[in-house]
Amino acid sequence: MREERVKRTKTVCTYCGVGCSFDVWTGGKGGDRHILKVEPGEGAANNISTCVKGKFGWDYVNSEDRLRKPLIRERSAEGDRFREASWDEALTLMAQRLTQIKAEHGPDAIGLISSSKCTNEESYLMQKLARAVVGTNNIDNCSRYCQSPATQGLFRTVGYGGDSGSISDIAQSGLVMIVGSNTAEAHPVLATRVKRAHKLHGQKLIVADLREHEMARRADIFFRPSPGTDIVWLSALSRWMFDNGHAKTEFLSQWVNGVEEYRKSLEPFTMEYAAKICKVPLETLEKIAHEVAATESMCILWAMGVTQHCGGSDTSTAISNLLLVTGNYMRPGTGAYPLRGHNNVQGASDFGSMPAYFPGYDKIADDEARERYEQGWGVKIPTAKGLDNHEMVDAIYEGRLKAMYLIGEDMLNADANANYVGGGFERLEFFVVQDIFFSETCRYADIVLPASPSLEKEGTFTSTERRFQRLYEVMEPLGESRPDWRIIQEVANRLGAKWNYSHPADVMHESAGLAPMFAGVTYDRLAGYKTLQWPVAVDGTDSPLLYTKEFHMQDGRAKLYPMEWIAPCETEGDEYDLHLNNGRLLEHFHEGNMTYRVPGIHAETPECFVEVSPELAKEQSLVTGQWVDLGSRYGQLRMQVLVTDRVSGKQLYLPLNSKEHPVNLLTGSYTDRATHTPAYKETPVKMTVL
Numbered sequence: 001m002r003e004e005r006v007k008r009t010k011t012v013c014t015y016c017g018v019g020c021s022f023d024v025w026t027g028g029k030g031g032d033r034h035i036l037k038v039e040p041g042e043g044a045a046n047n048i049s050t051c052v053k054g055k056f057g058w059d060y061v062n063s064e065d066r067l068r069k070p071l072i073r074e075r076s077a078e079g080d081r082f083r084e085a086s087w088d089e090a091l092t093l094m095a096q097r098l099t100q101i102k103a104e105h106g107p108d109a110i111g112l113i114s115s116s117k118c119t120n121e122e123s124y125l126m127q128k129l130a131r132a133v134v135g136t137n138n139i140d141n142c143s144r145y146c147q148s149p150a151t152q153g154l155f156r157t158v159g160y161g162g163d164s165g166s167i168s169d170i171a172q173s174g175l176v177m178i179v180g181s182n183t184a185e186a187h188p189v190l191a192t193r194v195k196r197a198h199k200l201h202g203q204k205l206i207v208a209d210l211r212e213h214e215m216a217r218r219a220d221i222f223f224r225p226s227p228g229t230d231i232v233w234l235s236a237l238s239r240w241m242f243d244n245g246h247a248k249t250e251f252l253s254q255w256v257n258g259v260e261e262y263r264k265s266l267e268p269f270t271m272e273y274a275a276k277i278c279k280v281p282l283e284t285l286e287k288i289a290h291e292v293a294a295t296e297s298m299c300i301l302w303a304m305g306v307t308q309h310c311g312g313s314d315t316s317t318a319i320s321n322l323l324l325v326t327g328n329y330m331r332p333g334t335g336a337y338p339l340r341g342h343n344n345v346q347g348a349s350d351f352g353s354m355p356a357y358f359p360g361y362d363k364i365a366d367d368e369a370r371e372r373y374e375q376g377w378g379v380k381i382p383t384a385k386g387l388d389n390h391e392m393v394d395a396i397y398e399g400r401l402k403a404m405y406l407i408g409e410d411m412l413n414a415d416a417n418a419n420y421v422g423g424g425f426e427r428l429e430f431f432v433v434q435d436i437f438f439s440e441t442c443r444y445a446d447i448v449l450p451a452s453p454s455l456e457k458e459g460t461f462t463s464t465e466r467r468f469q470r471l472y473e474v475m476e477p478l479g480e481s482r483p484d485w486r487i488i489q490e491v492a493n494r495l496g497a498k499w500n501y502s503h504p505a506d507v508m509h510e511s512a513g514l515a516p517m518f519a520g521v522t523y524d525r526l527a528g529y530k531t532l533q534w535p536v537a538v539d540g541t542d543s544p545l546l547y548t549k550e551f552h553m554q555d556g557r558a559k560l561y562p563m564e565w566i567a568p569c570e571t572e573g574d575e576y577d578l579h580l581n582n583g584r585l586l587e588h589f590h591e592g593n594m595t596y597r598v599p600g601i602h603a604e605t606p607e608c609f610v611e612v613s614p615e616l617a618k619e620q621s622l623v624t625g626q627w628v629d630l631g632s633r634y635g636q637l638r639m640q641v642l643v644t645d646r647v648s649g650k651q652l653y654l655p656l657n658s659k660e661h662p663v664n665l666l667t668g669s670y671t672d673r674a675t676h677t678p679a680y681k682e683t684p685v686k687m688t689v690l
C-alpha cells in the first residue's frame, strides 16, 4: 500500500503586496502536488488572516494549461505553430539569436523585462544579465505599470520610495486617508486592519475615489473628486493648513527644506479653486481640512487611482507634501503608504530591474556605485540610462529595439493600448517569453520557456511594507518547468558568463555585499517566519519605521516640492463622452491568468461586466445584463452591463481581470510625465447599446 505523506511548508502569498504568510499543507491520498489546506501562520502582515485568494487561489499550479516544456515557433506558409523542444535546443537557439542581434545592432538593441511576480533573487539576476552579460541598461519591470509614480513622489520629498511605516502601525493612526485605492478588494487583509481600527477604536476614515466601494461606504467622509484632480484638493489642504495656522512650523523648520518656494506654488490652490476644479462641495473640503488639522496622527494610503494618470507622480508628491506640512512623518501611525499591487512589485524595483538604478536604488550614473558593481561583477557597465517598458515598445516601432526577453508578465494584457503593444511585438526580430502559462503575449514569441510559480521554488519576496520574507519549495517544479532563477542563470552562461549559483541564498549573499540597503539581509535572519524590513544594517538591525533620525536626503532634511496642476491628457468630449475607470475584483488577480484557472474562484465571478450608474442606465434605458459596445480612440470591447450605485453619473467601471474582455483594448498610450506609467485611468469612451 502506498504511504501517504503530508507536508507542511511555509510560503508567502503572491496575490498582492500585503505579503501574507501561511503554511501550505500538501500530500495525502492526492499525492505530493495535492493541496490539502492553506493555514495562516504567524505572518507579520496578516497574523492569522488571509483573504479568499490567499486561502483558495492555488489550484492553478496543477492546471492542465501549465507549460511543461520549452516551445519553439515554427514558421510556415500555412501558418506558424509552436512545437515542443528540449531545454538544450531552446536555450541554444536563444543564445545564438541574441548573440547575432547584439553583434549586428549592439547590446542596446535588446530589452529585458523582469517580473513583479518573481523573487528578489530572480530580479537581481535579470538585471545582472542585462548589465553584465548583454551589456545594456534596457531592463525594467511591471511596477512601471502601477507604482513608479508613487516612488517618484517619495523620492522627491522624503528620499526612499517605500512605505514609511509598517502595516501594523496603521492601527495607531488617528486618521487614515485613502486616495484612489479599492483597498478592501485589492489589499483585503490590510483593509481589515483599517476596518477594525475604525469600528472598534474610533479611528477616522476619509476616502477619495470615483467609486463608492466598501471602504468608501464605511468612511466618515467620502467624496468624489473629478478624474485627475486629486493634486488640486490635496494642495488646497496644504495651503489651508498654512493659512489657518495648522501647518506644523516646528517640524518644518527642523526637518524640511523648500518651504517658501512650495508656499508660493500653492497660491492658486484656494479651497474655492479646489471645489470648482474637483467638483467637490466647498463644505466637504473644509470639513476634511478640519479633521486633518484636528488629528494627532494621519497616514495616507494610495494606489493606482492616483498613480495611473498623466500627473501620477505629481499627485503622489502632493500627498507627501501634505504629510510634511502637517508633521505626519517620523512617528508610528503617520506617513505615506503607497500600496503595492503585485506581491513583489517592491522587490522587483529594489533589486535593480530598472533602467536607471542598481539594486538598492544606487544610480547607474553614480560613478562610485557603478565602479562597485563593476568590481563585484568583473565587467564594464554602460553608463547611460536604459529604456523603460514604455520606451521599449516605442523603440521597437522606431527600429532601435530588435529583441526582447520578457519574464512573468502577460504584457499584451497588462500594458495600455494593447493593439499598439501587439503591433510592436509583431515587429520584433526575436522575442522570448518565460511564463507559467501560454499567455496572450506568448502568441508573439519565438521561444516560450516554462517557468515555475512561487510554490515550486525558493527565494524571498519584499512586501509593500519593505518586508523581506522567505518562501520555501512546497512542491517540485511541474514537468520540465524550472524556477526563473535557474533559467536566467542558464541563459547567462550560454551567453558566455560563468555564473554558479547553487541556491537563491547565494544570490542574496552577493546582493547584500553590493547594495548597502540590504547589507544585513541573510537567509539565516529570514528563516521560517522571521522577517526584515529594509534598510537592514550589517548587524541585522532593520527599519520598521523608515524615518526616525533623518530623512533619506543628502542633508537629512525632507523637501517640500512645488506644485502645479496640469489637466488630464485625455478628457471626455462630444464623441467619447463617458469616463472609464478600472480596477480589481476581490476574487481575481490582474489579468486572471492564475485565478481564472482556480475553478472555485472562477465560479464566483464567471462573467466580466461594466458598471453603469443608475442615472446613466435610466437615460439610456439600460438594465443589468444588457450588452453594450464600448469604444475608445484605441479599440473596442463588447460587455454586459451591471447597473449599480457604486458608480455615479457618466462614470463607468470595468474590472481589469478578464482575458476575454481586456480593458487595455480601450486604454491609450498617454503616460505619467515623470515615469511613463500609463494613464490607464484617463480613458474617455463612448457606449453603444446593442
Ligand code: SF4
Residues within 6 Å of the ligand: 013, 014, 015, 016, 017, 018, 019, 020, 046, 049, 050, 051, 052, 053, 054, 055, 186, 187, 188, 189, 190
Ligand atoms: Fe494574499 Fe493580499 Fe489576500 Fe494577503 S491580502 S491573502 S497577500 S491577496
